[in-house]
Amino acid sequence: MRLLHLADIHLDTLFASRSQRLRERLREASREAFRRAVGLAIREEVDAVLVAGDLFDGHRLSFPTERFLLEELRRLGEAGIPCLYCTGNHDPGSGIAGDGRIRWPAHVELFADGEPRSVVIERGGRPVGTVTSAGHRTDREGDDLSARFGGRPDPxxxxxxxxxxxxxxxxxxxxxxxxxxxxxxxxxxxxxxxxALGHIHLRQTLETTPGIRYPGNLQGRSPRETGAKGGLLVELPGPGATPAVEFVDLAPIRWEVLEVDGIDAIHTLDGLLHRIAELWREARGAEPGRPGTEWIVRVRLTGASPLAGELALEENRRTLVSETAQNLDLLEVELRTGGVRSTVDPAEYRERQDPVGLALRILRSLEGADPGADSDLPMEVDPSTLAGLVDAPGSDPADYIREILGDEVGARILIDRFRALGEGR
Ligand SMILES: [Mn+2]
Structure with missing residues (x-):
């Protein structure tokens, strides 16, 4: 018996925290991954496709996705391949899967409650194996359903x-x-x-004989779900024999985290851009992924950096993100700099009797003042003059000044630039 084992497809996930563009792309990617899985099942002439729960993400199912799903199932049916689907906590039998909204075709075997049933799988009219399954009736199934599965249906x-x-x-x-x-x-x-398990989104083998496996989700959904995603082709040679299992990468979009450390010797943002690009190319050289894969990359900077102050500024971060996405042809880049610390301590510089010390003391005198109200400033400074440093349209001068003063960002930038001048960079 030859099977395609899928799980955790989560069609129509909202991706509410993402941009409109990305949200649509990710939803389309989940559908595209399923379309590829159906194509694989037909090409490989499997005897059945197994969906081990969480086909849907919840009670939402758009009409286009519903039609898409029925069309893909129709393709399987035309190829004579049954689809066995057991419900999970996201798509319980009491919800979309079993409430009658979808008219499941005859070649779809739905397991929507906790009572296990066994189905005989055939090839060319002859039985080649059995599949026993049960589903979640509600979205909070607390029982160990596996304990009810009983014996081998046919020895x-x-x-x-x-x-x-x-x-x-x-x-x-x-x-x-x-x-x-x-x-x-x-x-x-x-x-x-x-x-054939579902629920945990991380692909893993818990045992090889008998085979006990999670395929992981079909399409990653967050930066925590990195690496190739897809389904498992499973070949069962006979009763008691070790199943042969092959992973197939099917996800159009892949999430990755790029760790960028050792940045203490990088003194310019341009140098940092190059370092990020270099590390990305190294990582993909080692593991290129499926051709045509689109990437969403979280770039995580850590360690001491002379650029700590520069990296705290929103306009610099935005430029790093857009340049990296463009240069490396990435679908989306997220920049995380929470682990970056400054190489300088403003306190060491503040008492110096030179222009840097003076500038730092002026900055300090502004801290705690409300830059939105001129009268609160302890000196004759017009916030809009200070804000003239930034020309981002629509930016609020007061916000900009708060950003510069907060957490001694401005002080660190000033010192970093001074030091770079002194060292001839
Ligand atoms: Mn689940």
Missing amino acids: SLPAVAMLHTQVTGAGGAEAHERYAPSELPSLRRAPFDYW
Whole structure:
């Protein structure tokens, strides 16, 4: 028996915290990944496609996505491939999957409640294996459904079990709720050759014989879900035999985190741009990913940097982000600089009897003043004059001054620039 094992497709996830452009692209990517999975199943002539829960993200299902899903299932049906789908906590039997809204075609076998059933899978009219499954009836299934699965339906055929479950102790389990919890030792002891699991989004092998595996989600959804995403092609040679499993990368968009440390010797933002590009190319040289992959990259800068002050300014950050995205042809770049600390201590410079010390003392005298109200300033400075430093249209001068003064950002920039001058850079 040959299967395609998928899970956690989460169609129509909102991606509410992303921009409109990215939101649409990510939703389309989830659909595209499923379309690719169907294409793979047809090309590989699998005997069934398994969807181990969380096909939908919740109670939302747009009409276009509904039609898309039925069209892809129709393609499977035309190829004579059944789709076995058990519900999870995001798409319980009491919701979209089982409430009658979708008219599931006859070749879709829906497991929408906690009572396990077994289905015989055929190839050319002859039985080649069995699949036993149960689904979540509600979005808070607290029982260990695996305990109800019973015996091997036919001793002469390979037996597969499918379940949306949190296996205790599995990798990445802490990121998921403990729904339909199960224990690895009892899955091992159960009379099945392969457990097709869903729920935890991190692809992993809990056991090879019997096979006990999570394929991970089909398309990553956040910076915590990095790496290639896709489905598992599973070949079951016979009852009691070790299943052969192959991962296939199917996700159009991939999330990655790029760690950029050791930046203490980089003194210009241009130098930093080059360093980011260099590290990205190294990472992709080692692991290029599927051709045509689009990337969303979180760039995380850490360590001491003479650019700490510059990096605190929004306009600099925006430029680093847009230049990196453009130069490296990335779909989206997020910059994280929380781990960057300054190489200078303003206190050391403040008492100096030179222009830098004087400038720092003036800055200090402005701290705590409300730059939005002229009268609160302890000296004759017009905030709009200070704000003339920035020419971002629509920026509020008071906000800019608060940004410069906050956390001694301005002081650090001043010292960093002074030092760069002194060292001839
Ligand atoms: Mn789930």
